[in-house]
Amino acid sequence: MALENDIVDELALRLDTAELNAAPIAKITDDYPEMDWHDAYAVQDALRARKEAAGVTIAGLKMGLTSYAKMKQMGVEDPVYGFLTDYGRVQEGGDMSCARLIHPKVEAEIAFVLKQDLIGPGVRMEDVLAATDHVLPAVEIIDSRYENFRFDLKSVVADNTSAARFVAGTTTRPVEGLDLAAVTVEIVKNGEVVASGTGDAVLGNSAESVAMLANLLGVRGIPLKAGTFILAGAITEAIAVAPGDHIEARYSELGAVTMRFTD
Numbered sequence: 001m002a003l004e005n006d007i008v009d010e011l012a013l014r015l016d017t018a019e020l021n022a023a024p025i026a027k028i029t030d031d032y033p034e035m036d037w038h039d040a041y042a043v044q045d046a047l048r049a050r051k052e053a054a055g056v057t058i059a060g061l062k063m064g065l066t067s068y069a070k071m072k073q074m075g076v077e078d079p080v081y082g083f084l085t086d087y088g089r090v091q092e093g094g095d096m097s098c099a100r101l102i103h104p105k106v107e108a109e110i111a112f113v114l115k116q117d118l119i120g121p122g123v124r125m126e127d128v129l130a131a132t133d134h135v136l137p138a139v140e141i142i143d144s145r146y147e148n149f150r151f152d153l154k155s156v157v158a159d160n161t162s163a164a165r166f167v168a169g170t171t172t173r174p175v176e177g178l179d180l181a182a183v184t185v186e187i188v189k190n191g192e193v194v195a196s197g198t199g200d201a202v203l204g205n206s207a208e209s210v211a212m213l214a215n216l217l218g219v220r221g222i223p224l225k226a227g228t229f230i231l232a233g234a235i236t237e238a239i240a241v242a243p244g245d246h247i248e249a250r251y252s253e254l255g256a257v258t259m260r261f262t263d
């Protein structure tokens with residue numbers, strides 16, 4: 001690690017304050033260009049610890065940058081992961097206030113809930129499918145705490161991979177007989193299709209992304225526990241939203257997820 005513990009804590013405070021005040025900041029590598037990957041996850045861990053100390057419950061985990069196109073664009077070979085919070089969960093069909101967000105964007109994803117622990121490294125897609133209790137459609141609302149969504153990878157890992165809100169659909173189903181790679185989704189914004197994609201956009205299969213999460217955690221000695229809610233990564237591009245927007249993500253096989261953005 002290149003950063004001292006007190007700097008890690010100060011950066012977590014900076015990011016938490018930016019989120020809670022919906023006030024964007026400059027990317028943190030501007031001040032600490034020497035930051036390494038351990039520092040980036042250490043800041044994310046410190047951010048998580050701050051929130052838990054303030055009474056926040058962790059509602060799940062997420063994978064980010066899971067499309068090969070986006071990884072290439074960002075110059076990385078591995079996706080990144082972050083955590084979801086209880087206050088980030090919005091009910092299906094619910095409203096969320098844009099006043100508490102900076103520049104939200106929505107992404108259509110597939111979520112997993114496990115029935116068995118997965119302990120990496122060495123977890124394969126087949127292991128994930130065998131360990132999955134059910135999958136469900138879900139929309140992630142990302143909201144970088146950095147001005148103009150401008151960041152580098154270490155800054156975005158520290159910023160909990162832009163995680164902000166998420167909406168899970170109400171229909172769950174087992175993975176048996178379901179070809180996750182072939183699931184299609186359309187994002188409909190105010191009645192107009194604005195993005196579409198197929199499940200294979202996520203590392204070929206969203207279950208591969210969950211395997212990668214188990215392996216990334218495994219390297220750090222952390223098991224991926226049964227019961228964990230996991231957002232596996234964006235099938236579609238991220239679509240910017242504003243007050244008044246209604247969003248529906250329509251999936252083949254998995255149903256739909258809807259939400260409205262208010263002032």
Ligand code: 0L1
Binds near residue numbers: 063064144234238
């Ligand atoms: O969930 C995601 O794929 C987002 C990862 C962070 C990068 C971004 O904010 O676009």
Ligand code: MG
Binds near residue numbers: 109
């Ligand atoms: Mg996402």
